[in-house]
Amino acid sequence: MSTVDPKDLADFSEQADAWFAENVERDPGFMLPLTFMEVGTDTQFNFLRDWQNKVWEAGYLGAAWPKAYGGGGLPQAFQIAATRAMRKRQGPIMLNAIGLNWAGPLLLEMGTEAQKQAHLKGILSAEDIWCQGFSEPGHGSDLGSAQTRAVRDGDHYVVNGSKIWTTLGRYAKYMILLARTDPSTERKYDGLSFFLMPMKAPGIETVPIRKLTGEHGFTQTFFTDAKAPADGLVGPEGGGWKVAMRTLEYERGARGGQAGGYVSVGANAFDVFALAQRTKRGGQPVLEDPLVADEMVGFLMEIQALTLNGQRTQVPELIADRPQGIPLASKLMGTEMSRRLNDFAVRLTGVRGAYYVDEPEAADNGLWARNYLNAFSATIGGGTSQIQANIVGEHVLGLPKS
Amino acid sequence: MKDLGRIGFTEDQATLLDVATDFCLRRSPVATVRRLMEAEAGHDPAVWAELGDLGWLGVAIPEAYGGSGLGLAEVVPLVEQMGRRLMAGPFVSTTLAAQALIAAGTEDQKREALPRIAAGEAATLALAELDTDWEPDAIACTATRQADGRLALSGRKVLVTDASEARRIIASVRIDGTPALVLLTPDDLPAGALRQETVIDGTRRSFGLTLDGIVLDADRRFDPNRTVAALEHVHLAANLLAAADMVGGTQACIDYTLDYLRTRNQFGKVIGSYQALKHPIVDAYTRYEQARSHLYSAAHCFNEQGTGEIAVRMAKASADVAYSFAADRAIQFHGGFGFTWDCDAQLYRRRAIWHAAQFGDAAFHRKKLARLLF
Ligand SMILES: Cc1cc2nc3c(=O)[nH]c(=O)nc-3n(C[C@H](O)[C@H](O)[C@H](O)COP(=O)(O)OP(=O)(O)OC[C@H]3O[C@@H](n4cnc5c(N)ncnc54)[C@H](O)[C@@H]3O)c2cc1C
Ligand SMILES: Cc1cc2nc3c(=O)[nH]c(=O)nc-3n(C[C@H](O)[C@H](O)[C@H](O)COP(=O)(O)OP(=O)(O)OC[C@H]3O[C@@H](n4cnc5c(N)ncnc54)[C@H](O)[C@@H]3O)c2cc1C
Numbered sequence: 001m002s003t004v005d006p007k008d009l010a011d012f013s014e015q016a017d018a019w020f021a022e023n024v025e026r027d028p029g030f031m032l033p034l035t036f037m038e039v040g041t042d043t044q045f046n047f048l049r050d051w052q053n054k055v056w057e058a059g060y061l062g063a064a065w066p067k068a069y070g071g072g073g074l075p076q077a078f079q080i081a082a083t084r085a086m087r088k089r090q091g092p093i094m095l096n097a098i099g100l101n102w103a104g105p106l107l108l109e110m111g112t113e114a115q116k117q118a119h120l121k122g123i124l125s126a127e128d129i130w131c132q133g134f135s136e137p138g139h140g141s142d143l144g145s146a147q148t149r150a151v152r153d154g155d156h157y158v159v160n161g162s163k164i165w166t167t168l169g170r171y172a173k174y175m176i177l178l179a180r181t182d183p184s185t186e187r188k189y190d191g192l193s194f195f196l197m198p199m200k201a202p203g204i205e206t207v208p209i210r211k212l213t214g215e216h217g218f219t220q221t222f223f224t225d226a227k228a229p230a231d232g233l234v235g236p237e238g239g240g241w242k243v244a245m246r247t248l249e250y251e252r253g254a255r256g257g258q259a260g261g262y263v264s265v266g267a268n269a270f271d272v273f274a275l276a277q278r279t280k281r282g283g284q285p286v287l288e289d290p291l292v293a294d295e296m297v298g299f300l301m302e303i304q305a306l307t308l309n310g311q312r313t314q315v316p317e318l319i320a321d322r323p324q325g326i327p328l329a330s331k332l333m334g335t336e337m338s339r340r341l342n343d344f345a346v347r348l349t350g351v352r353g354a355y356y357v358d359e360p361e362a363a364d365n366g367l368w369a370r371n372y373l374n375a376f377s378a379t380i381g382g383g384t385s386q387i388q389a390n391i392v393g394e395h396v397l398g399l400p401k402s
Numbered sequence: 403m404k405d406l407g408r409i410g411f412t413e414d415q416a417t418l419l420d421v422a423t424d425f426c427l428r429r430s431p432v433a434t435v436r437r438l439m440e441a442e443a444g445h446d447p448a449v450w451a452e453l454g455d456l457g458w459l460g461v462a463i464p465e466a467y468g469g470s471g472l473g474l475a476e477v478v479p480l481v482e483q484m485g486r487r488l489m490a491g492p493f494v495s496t497t498l499a500a501q502a503l504i505a506a507g508t509e510d511q512k513r514e515a516l517p518r519i520a521a522g523e524a525a526t527l528a529l530a531e532l533d534t535d536w537e538p539d540a541i542a543c544t545a546t547r548q549a550d551g552r553l554a555l556s557g558r559k560v561l562v563t564d565a566s567e568a569r570r571i572i573a574s575v576r577i578d579g580t581p582a583l584v585l586l587t588p589d590d591l592p593a594g595a596l597r598q599e600t601v602i603d604g605t606r607r608s609f610g611l612t613l614d615g616i617v618l619d620a621d622r623r624f625d626p627n628r629t630v631a632a633l634e635h636v637h638l639a640a641n642l643l644a645a646a647d648m649v650g651g652t653q654a655c656i657d658y659t660l661d662y663l664r665t666r667n668q669f670g671k672v673i674g675s676y677q678a679l680k681h682p683i684v685d686a687y688t689r690y691e692q693a694r695s696h697l698y699s700a701a702h703c704f705n706e707q708g709t710g711e712i713a714v715r716m717a718k719a720s721a722d723v724a725y726s727f728a729a730d731r732a733i734q735f736h737g738g739f740g741f742t743w744d745c746d747a748q749l750y751r752r753r754a755i756w757h758a759a760q761f762g763d764a765a766f767h768r769k770k771l772a773r774l775l776f
Binding site (some may be wrong): 270273277287290293294296297298300301302304305306308309311312314315317318321325326329332333386389390392393396397398399400401402 | 403406407408409411415416419420653656660663664671672674675676677680681683684685687688691692693694695696698699716719720765768769771772775776
């Protein structure tokens with residue numbers, strides 16, 4: 001990587017900050033999704049797609065991806081600066097999460113030249129929305145047992161079966177698909193292959209599923225003799241499990257290379273702290289209650305610890321004993337904290353905790369209750385917390401499989 | 403929101419961490435720890451001499467007074483590794499006494515004492531009293547000025563660690579109602595002034611100190627103008643080093659338990675494969691990583707006004723919870739063996755309780771943090 005001229009970086013940061021200050025629209029007149037998993041209406045979808053495209057065109061998304069594929073060709077520090085400016089100016093989320101954060105870096109690492117040429121630019125511009133077809137009705141945590149079939153037929157594979165909980169399934173042009181090409185292997189993992197699947201092909205049907213929040217956001221996807229092009233294989237036939245595992249590393253943030261920006265704006269402990277500071281109960285500031293205060297301190301300590309954990313991974317001497325420990329445990333720590341934190345926020349609002357989104361008397365228009373319910377998307381999606389605990393126990397602490 | 407601190411790591415810290423990791427592993431295997439627990443002195447004088455030779459006692463002492471002029475940030479990795487190996491000896495007592503001298507000793511006192519401490523003379527603090535809280539200015543002991551100008555002490559100090567070996571004891575008292583620090587030497591103590599206490603952590607040597615009958619020259623008093631700040635400084639330094647010892651201990655305790663979970667079989671399976679054990683030990687591990695991050699942030703930010711105090715209190719509170727939980731589960735997960743003297747789990751649990759009872763437990767520091775942050 002080329003070295004960074006601090007002056008260039010400072011100029012870039014300043015420009016980015018000015019750009020976001022001018023271009024962020026915080027209240028478009030409808031409820032903005034807080035995570036990419038919440039996009040439920042066409043209005044939301046179109047707004048966020050335009051927004052991502054605009055950010056990319058301005059040079060603040062994919063700044064560190066190669067120029068040849070639509071990126072900015074700059075060192076990573078520039079993208080970090082752009083993302084910081086986006087966050088500071090409270091820009092809406094990046095929509096195309098699965099493309100930007102997992103399919104994209106995966107293709108950069110393992111894709112063929114043709115695949116990179118075909119897909120990376122569309123991921124950045126949000127022209128091509130991506131979804132992920134891993135989970136099935138019968139196989140979620142036990143992904144290795146996936147049964148959706150793909151049978152080779154000339155220059156393509158014929159796909160039959162069903163995927164479920166497909167985020168952005170209704171809007172996606174492509175899916176990263178894990179399917180079984182050989183049901184007779186001794187190890188179940190060896191029969192799986194990894195495809196870049198066009199979603200607009202005949203034989204694909206997406207059926208919306210309503211979430212616990214009452215909104216839409218994911219689908220069940222049915223495949224009936226749908227064609228997956230053979231040149232869309234990532235890795236060899238039968239080598240899909242390794243590719244899927246790598247994808248999950250990108251998804252869980254255990255591996256870098258993402259395009260930048262953020263795909264969720266879940267409340268952090270500082271937002272909840274601000275809520276606590278302006279909340280009164282019985283006429284008294286709620287933080288004067290020692291029990292509430294103690295819980296609030298606990299959350300501030302916890303979020304600070306997670307921030308420090310991230311900084312510590314940059315100091316090799318301070319992670320020498322278990323270099324993979326913090327990266328592999330960070331999803332578990334972060335998502336579980338977020339769930340408990342939003343639960344705390346709901347309780348902070350006292351009587352108003354009974355209200356929900358759209359009730360005029362609700363605190364912050366019901367944001368906290370909605371955040372809390374949505375927090376489970378992260379403790380379940382991308383591998384549940386229990387599965388994460390198994391991973392940490394087995395891969396970091398060296399315990400035998402359960 | 404106030405600045406809560408951040409990670410920074412110097413080359414000196416890295417070198418000392420490396421050296422200490424190796425040294426403590428070699429010089430304090432658990433069999434040695436157990437042997438020394440039963441011995442009168444409680445630690446190995448040869449190791450103590452080596453610490454002096456290595457220069458560890460002078461790490462945070464200015465060069466002008468015979469030290470190497472680094473700071474407590476560089477002491478943290480040393481104490482972390484000592485805690486990891488349950489190492490005994492007056493290192494922390496001596497380091498904290500030196501901090502008190504640096505913070506509020508008179509020039510004469512510093513010139514006399516600090517070079518000797520750096521060279522290996524043990525020292526300690528006599529701050530704690532029964533039935534007070536952990537506030538540094540919660541002092542009931544007194545010193546009264548006599549007609550001849552000398553100071554007559556009164557009251558009782560507790561948890562004076564390593565007092566029988568210390569060549570200097572720095573005690574907190576009140577003079578005319580104002581907090582003061584005074585310097586004692588063994589010659590000042592009447593017979594029977596020290597009584598060895600039975601404490602929960604068998605690697606410690608701790609004493610009650612009766613001050614009644616002790617009379618000191620007026621020049622034993624520290625600089626009154628800097629005393630209150632010094633008490634605060636020592637309180638935070640003590641918590642920083644306690645957090646270091648606890649974080650090291652937490653790591654070792656988790657590793658020790660993992661060894662058992664990987665080897666003990668029940669129902670035809672290694673017990674570490676049961677999620678009833680696996681998931682709680684993962685919890686212990688994530689709490690450990692968080693506590694260690696807080697520790698090195700506190701070490702790095704220690705001298706920053708405001709942020710230092712926040713970071714230290716977070717570090718101690720976090721270490722208390724992590725160590726207590728890891729060691730508590732360690733006992734449970736060893737089954738019947740966990741209930742025995744021979745299982746090391748109890749050593750860690752006792753050490754965690756010892757630290758919680760000194761200079762403030764997690765609840766105390768969280769209460770202080772609420773006041774600092776809100
Ligand atoms: C909002 C959201 C968005 C999602 N988006 C997508 C997507 O875009 N594409 C996609 O492919 N999938 C997606 N998922 C699916 C997600 O990956 C799965 O829900 C998840 O992997 C769990 O699988 P499951 O739902 O079948 O639950 P199960 O695997 O049946 O788990 C049920 C319960 O059992 C526990 N459990 C299971 N196995 C074990 C074990 N070995 N040890 C201990 N506990 C265990 C789980 O932790 C859970 O609590 C999404 C999920 C959510 C919630
Ligand atoms: C004070 C005391 C007095 C005792 N007195 C007697 C006595 O008089 N007579 C007598 O016969 N026995 C006695 N015992 C023994 C006692 O019954 C056993 O210690 C207990 O049954 C656990 O067995 P273990 O020690 O072999 O531990 P293990 O069975 O090896 O257990 C080790 C750890 O693994 C866990 N574990 C084991 N299997 C599983 C599983 N399947 N799922 C999840 N976790 C698991 C346990 O909970 C424990 O935490 C006594 C024990 C104590 C502590």
